[in-house]
Amino acid sequence: MRILSIQSSVSYGHVGNSAAVFPLQRIGVEVMPIATVCFSNHTGYGSWRGPMLSGDNVREIVTGIEERGGLEGVDAVLSGYQGGDDIGDAILDAVARVKHHSPDAIYACDPVLGNAHSGCFVAPEVQNLIRDRVVPHADLITPNQFELGFITGTSPDTLESTLESVDATQELGPQTVLVTSLQRPDRPEGTIEILAATGKGAWLVQTPHLPFKANGSGDVTAALFTAHFRRSGDAADALARTTSSVFALLERTHASGQRELQLVESQEDYANPSMRFAVTQVR
Template sequence: MHILSIQSAVAFGHAGNSAAVFPMQRIGVEVLPVYTVNFSNHTGYGAWRGPVMDPQDVANVITGIEERGAFSSLDAVLSGYQGSEGIADVIIDAVARVKRANPAALYACDPVMGNAKSGCFVAPAIPDLLRDKVVPVADIITPNQFELGFLTGTTPDTIESTLDAADAARAMGPDTVLVTSVERPGRPEGTIEMMAVTSSGAWIVQTPHLPMKANGSGDVTAALFTSHFTRTRDAADALARTASSVYGLLAQTHAAGAKELLLVEAQEHYAHPALEFAVTQLR
């Protein structure tokens, strides 16, 4: 399986492609990474160095990949942190060209814009671009609960309202919605959930909620779910594998007291997920 991954990159720590590429490789995916920024570290540190890539430079890299004849072998395109507002058009154009070369290819958009605790942390124009231009051409989107609310103009905070919001997002274009960081009243204390909604049904999985900040974990989640779903077209199976792998990564990182994800050390959780968390069908 081959995936073109258009995301940020950092030298120190793990975010964007620097979080997503290795887990995909470890489960047997050939990844073609294209960078939207090339930073010293993720922006959560409050200071960083390095360039936001010019959209034309990003487009040129993608064209070079196309010129090698790679588009016809791509099974999916994955996009994440965009860096600048001009990247949206580059991604949309790349997806169209990939799908012309291989109509079976999927496009998965991780609509990175922020979270409930930090608010939006991207350039001001990007959330609207994601909602109005990028999400409508996606087959899969992987928003957290906060991002899903922005995309749909709703406040998803229960299972029912999150399902409704996912359906509203699906009406925008994507068939498959993975909602991460689902927090709802009435769930057992110390837990967090993920929900997958497709035209075939809806499923939820619950895991322990570890008391830690984990920059890059959403990028790993989007990468693994996209990979598993692209391979099997089975949302429940992809949800189970992704939840198990990401929890294993976070638990190992938390147990070590590490400030950055132990991405390499936790690799067995990607390759051989324990599948310890039950996936419940909602409809």
């Protein structure tokens, strides 16, 4: 399997491609990473150093890969945080070029917009780009509960309203939707859920809710689910494998007392997930 991953890159810690690439490689995926920024660390620290790349920079790298024949045999294009609309346009261009050479490739987009606590934290032009132009071109998206509501103009909170929002998303274009950080009011205390839906059904997994923020965990989730689903076509199995791997990563990170993901230390959990959480079909 080969994935073109267009995301941020940091030298210290693990977000964007610096979170996604190693877990993918550990499960046997050939990854071609393209950086959208080259920062010292993620922006959650409040300060960072390093350059942002332009959309033209991204296009040049894609062109170089294309000249080597590297866009043939690609299974998926993966994108995450998009810092500006020029990067978004470059990603959409890359998707079109990959699908020209690899017609069966899918575009998997993590539509990073914000969260329920902070609201939208990207510029208005990026919000519009993702909602109006990027999402309709995606085959698979991995929004959190807040982002799902923003994209569809709905208020998903119950399981029923979340499924209705998923239906609205599928009408926009993407047929596979992974909803992360799902917190229903009637869920058992101290739990959090993740939902995967395709045209064939919808499946839910519930895990303990670990009380800390782990930057980059969403990037790992999107990457692993994309790879597992692309490989098997089985959303329930992909959900089970991804959830087990990411929870083990979060559990180990929380126990370490460190701010950054314990990405390397958790590598066995990507290759051989414990499959410790039950998957329930809800539609």
